[in-house]
Amino acid sequence: MRARVLILLLLLFLGGVPAVVFFTISRTAPRDGAWSGSQPGGIVSGVVRDTSGNTVGHAVVEVRAGRWAPKAGRPGALIASTDQLAFDETHTVRVETGADGLFEVAVDPVEGVYVFTALAEGFELRERFYSFLDAERKPLAVPSPVVFELPRSVRLVVEIETQSSGLLRGGYSLEHEATRWLGLAATGRIWSGRFEGAGFTLDRLVPGAAHLAIATDDGRRFECDVELSVGTLTVRVKL
Numbered sequence: 001m002r003a004r005v006l007i008l009l010l011l012l013f014l015g016g017v018p019a020v021v022f023f024t025i026s027r028t029a030p031r032d033g034a035w036s037g038s039q040p041g042g043i044v045s046g047v048v049r050d051t052s053g054n055t056v057g058h059a060v061v062e063v064r065a066g067r068w069a070p071k072a073g074r075p076g077a078l079i080a081s082t083d084q085l086a087f088d089e090t091h092t093v094r095v096e097t098g099a100d101g102l103f104e105v106a107v108d109p110v111e112g113v114y115v116f117t118a119l120a121e122g123f124e125l126r127e128r129f130y131s132f133l134d135a136e137r138k139p140l141a142v143p144s145p146v147v148f149e150l151p152r153s154v155r156l157v158v159e160i161e162t163q164s165s166g167l168l169r170g171g172y173s174l175e176h177e178a179t180r181w182l183g184l185a186a187t188g189r190i191w192s193g194r195f196e197g198a199g200f201t202l203d204r205l206v207p208g209a210a211h212l213a214i215a216t217d218d219g220r221r222f223e224c225d226v227e228l229s230v231g232t233l234t235v236r237v238k239l
Helices: 002-032
Strands: 037-039 042-050 060-068 085-087 093-096 102-107 110-119 126-130 146-150 154-161 169-179 185-196 199-205 208-216 221-228 231-238
Touching: 042 060, 042 110, 060 102, 085 110, 093 102, 110 146, 126 146, 154 208, 154 221, 169 199, 185 199, 221 231
Parallel strands: 042 146, 154 231
Antiparallel strands: 037 110, 042 102, 060 085, 060 093, 060 110, 110 126, 154 199, 169 185, 169 208, 208 221
């Protein structure tokens, strides 16, 4: 009998932990989304800061109006991903923050939600969903301000030295290693592209461990691990 009780308690524990995690996620997720519906439009104000609380002047704030996509689900849903939206670029508006990091922007009515993004030199891009509606899809008496907190980013400068004549051409990839639950590492993002000349620069990279690979059109290769830390990192390559 005791063995059965122990087994039952173990099953409840194993089933309860995921349930608690799911409940926590389901309760906190709405803070990262916006209620969709018939948006009246209006004036939205906000501020852009860094993660230390300092305001970021001359940041570019872009607003896109998101209309329903075929896979968006029922009207009035909580939108938390741009995959749920089809954008009408005629509704795109851009403004710049003042020296105090403040901005104000007028947005047109739309059936859907708004997506705000903030971008500044030396910082990572951040995205926020916005709605003039509450959970009951009624217009808010006072529109909520939009607050951005931008983390510092990394600039990677790759300088290539070669003894060969002629213009150097090739391709590169930078695989960012993200840390997941239980410390398991996995590739979080890959930047790739082509270069021509004595090097290339990548801006607004996320800090962390990464692997750089370069392959020239004439068959030469170079690979190395890099630690992306906030600021400017220069990697010198000999090919």
